[in-house]
Amino acid sequence: MDLHIHTVLSPCGGLDMGAPDIVSQALATGIDCIAITDHNSCGNAGAVMEAADNTPLVVLPGLEVQTQEDIHVLTIFPLLERAREFEAWLRQGFLAIPNEPDIFGEQIYLDRNNDILGEEPLLLVHGVQYPIDDVVAETHRRGGFAVLAHVDRPSFSYVAVLGEVPKHYPVEGVELSKNLSPKAAEEWRSRLEGHSLVRSSDSHSLDTLIKEHGSLMVLKEVSFEEVLMALQNRQGRRVLWPWGG
Numbered sequence: 001m002d003l004h005i006h007t008v009l010s011p012c013g014g015l016d017m018g019a020p021d022i023v024s025q026a027l028a029t030g031i032d033c034i035a036i037t038d039h040n041s042c043g044n045a046g047a048v049m050e051a052a053d054n055t056p057l058v059v060l061p062g063l064e065v066q067t068q069e070d071i072h073v074l075t076i077f078p079l080l081e082r083a084r085e086f087e088a089w090l091r092q093g094f095l096a097i098p099n100e101p102d103i104f105g106e107q108i109y110l111d112r113n114n115d116i117l118g119e120e121p122l123l124l125v126h127g128v129q130y131p132i133d134d135v136v137a138e139t140h141r142r143g144g145f146a147v148l149a150h151v152d153r154p155s156f157s158y159v160a161v162l163g164e165v166p167k168h169y170p171v172e173g174v175e176l177s178k179n180l181s182p183k184a185a186e187e188w189r190s191r192l193e194g195h196s197l198v199r200s201s202d203s204h205s206l207d208t209l210i211k212e213h214g215s216l217m218v219l220k221e222v223s224f225e226e227v228l229m230a231l232q233n234r235q236g237r238r239v240l241w242p243w244g245g
C-alpha cells in the first residue's frame with residue numbers, strides 16, 4: 001500500500017512520473033494499491049487509474065492539499081468524480097498565482113498513454129484559503145478519508161504548524177516519512193497513540209516507489225472501502241506497524 005504518490009502534475013515531480021510508468025513500477029515492486037496525490041489537484045489521477053485498467057493494481061484518486069496554515073493532508077476518495085468535486089470546491093480557495101515553470105517546474109496534464117493534454121497555468125503548490133478543519137470536513141462530506149502527511153517533518157506538517165495532533169482529531173490516518181529510523185518511528189508511535197499510522201513513499205520520482213517505503217494492511221480484498229476499514233481498525237482489518245517488531 002502506498003497512499004502518497006505524485007505525478008508530473010506536481011511541479012516538484014520528476015518527468016519520469018507518467019501514468020503507465022507509475023503503474024508498471026508499482027506492479028514490479030509488488031505494491032497492490034496506490035493513491036495518486038498531486039499538490040492541490042487530482043488532475044492526473046484518472047490517467048493513472050486508466051493506465052492500471054486490466055492490471056491487478058488498485059489506484060485510488062486523491063490530492064495532497066496544502067491548507068491555509070501550510071499543512072499537507074492527503075485526501076483520498078472512493079470515486080474520481082468525488083475527488084473532482086472536492087477539487088472544484090478547493091479551487092474556490094486558490095490564490096491566483098501563475099506557475100512559473102522555470103522556477104517551480106512544469107505542471108503537466110497527461111492521459112493514460114502519457115500523451116500531454118496541457119499544463120496547469122496556476123501554481124498548485126501554495127496554501128489554499130481553507131483551514132485544515134474545513135478541508136478534513138469537506139473530504140468527509142464527499143465520502144473520502146484524510147491522512148495527515150509526513151507529520152514528523154519540520155515543515156508543511158500538522159505538528160510543525162499546530163503542535164501535537166489531538167488524540168481525537170477526526171482524520172483516519174497519520175503518515176510518517178519513509179526515512180525515519182525505527183527508533184524515531186517508535187517515539188512518534190507513542191506521541192500519536194490512538195491514530196492509525198501509515199508509511200508512504202511520497203514519491204516524486206520512480207526510484208523511491210518501492211514497496212519497502214509503503215505500509216502493509218490486513219484486508220479481505222484491495223478496495224477503497226477495505227482500506228478505510230483498516231484505517232478505522234474495523235472488523236479485523238488493520239494497518240500493520242510499518243517498522244515491524
Ligand SMILES: [Zn+2]
Nearest residue numbers: 064072149156
Ligand atoms: Zn507534502
Ligand SMILES: [Zn+2]
Nearest residue numbers: 004006064202
Ligand atoms: Zn507529497
